[in-house]
Amino acid sequence: xxxxxxxxxxxxxxxxxxxVSPSQAAPVYRLDANAKIAGDLVSWGLIPAWTRGKPKMKPxxxxxxxxxxxxxxxxxxxxxRCLVPADGFYEWRGAKPPKQPMFxxxxxxxxxxxxxLWERWKPVADAENVDTFTIITTTANADxxxxxxxxxVILREEDHARWLDxxxxxxxxxxxxxxxEEGVIEIYPVSTQVNKPANDGPCLVARVAE
Numbered sequence: 001x002x003x004x005x006x007x008x009x010x011x012x013x014x015x016x017x018x019x020v021s022p023s024q025a026a027p028v029y030r031l032d033a034n035a036k037i038a039g040d041l042v043s044w045g046l047i048p049a050w051t052r053g054k055p056k057m058k059p060x061x062x063x064x065x066x067x068x069x070x071x072x073x074x075x076x077x078x079x080x081r082c083l084v085p086a087d088g089f090y091e092w093r094g095a096k097p098p099k100q101p102m103f104x105x106x107x108x109x110x111x112x113x114x115x116x117l118w119e120r121w122k123p124v125a126d127a128e129n130v131d132t133f134t135i136i137t138t139t140a141n142a143d144x145x146x147x148x149x150x151x152x153v154i155l156r157e158e159d160h161a162r163w164l165d166x167x168x169x170x171x172x173x174x175x176x177x178x179x180x181e182e183g184v185i186e187i188y189p190v191s192t193q194v195n196k197p198a199n200d201g202p203c204l205v206a207r208v209a210e
Contacts, residue, residue, distance in 0.1 A: 018204045020044065021197040022060045028133050030082040030118055031164050042082075046134035047121040048072060055121075062117060064138040064153060064177035068170055073134070076117035077170035081163050083113040083155065084135055088205060090194055091147040102147055103190045103205050115153040115163060115177060141179040143187065154180045 020026050025041040032038040045058030059072065067077040088105035106112065118133040137150045144151040155163055159176050162168055188207045193199045 016202075017200060018202060019194055019197065019200045023058070024197075026084065026133075028082045028084050028116060028118060029113070029160075029164070030080070031166060035166070037164065040131065042118060042131045042133045044134075045132055046072070046076070046117065046119055047130060047132045048076070048119050049121050051121055058132065059134050061137045061150075061152075062134045063150075064115075064136050064174075067117075067136070067177075068174070073117055074170070076119055079166055080118050080120075081173070082116040082118045082133055083160055083164065084116040084133065085111055085113050087111045089152065090190070091144070091151075093147050093189075098192065100210065101190050101192060101194045102187050103207075104144070104185055104187050105205075106184065107186045113155050113157075113160060115155050136177060138177055138179050142182045143185055144179075147187070151179060153177050 022045050026044050028042045029039055045060050047055045062073045067073045088103055091102050092099035093102050115136040116133045121130045136153045138153050140149050140151040163173055189210050191208050194204045
């Protein structure tokens with residue numbers, strides 16, 4: 001990932017996390033009012049701006065195939081796209097509990113960006129803004145298909161600017177929403193401690209015996 005992206009965050013706000021759960025805040029990159037890249041901590045679980053009353057759903061994922069036709073995601077797909085940085089993520093193997101958590105990352109531990117969408121919602125007229133995001137998923141590649149039929153969209157660095165560009169409509173970036181190429185990620189088992197949102201720390205990504 002472009003090292004310059006890190007410069008838009010206050011270093012004190014970027015605390016290493018190893019177990020980010022839905023509803024918690026995570027870093028995202030998006031364009032500000034001046035079309036400059038800004039880094040913000042945003043809650044994971046999308047609430048569309050048009051939501052009235054208590055949200056019935058806060059989707060943490062959005063299917064790439066239906067973004068353009070979905071009332072939930074269509075406007076954000078056109079105007080409010082974001083990058084969600086990470087250096088790994090989890091998926092669980094097995095059809096029935098107890099499932100085995102698996103850690104997915106690049107062997108060199110590089111930071112990459114998921115394709116995301118964000119929204120700004122006001123619970124009531126005089127309330128503070130609530131910013132939220134969701135991560136886009138697509139069909140799993142052969143590596144991920146051993147665990148799940150879906151995977152998050154991981155964008156190439158050279159595609160970051162086009163993804164964020166508000167002058168490019170959703171249809172102009174739809175080609176970026178594809179599975180990662182095969183054979184470039186590493187998958188290995190980790191401790192079931194990751195199943196509890198309260199647990200955090202580097203021990204969660206340590207390889208364990210199966």
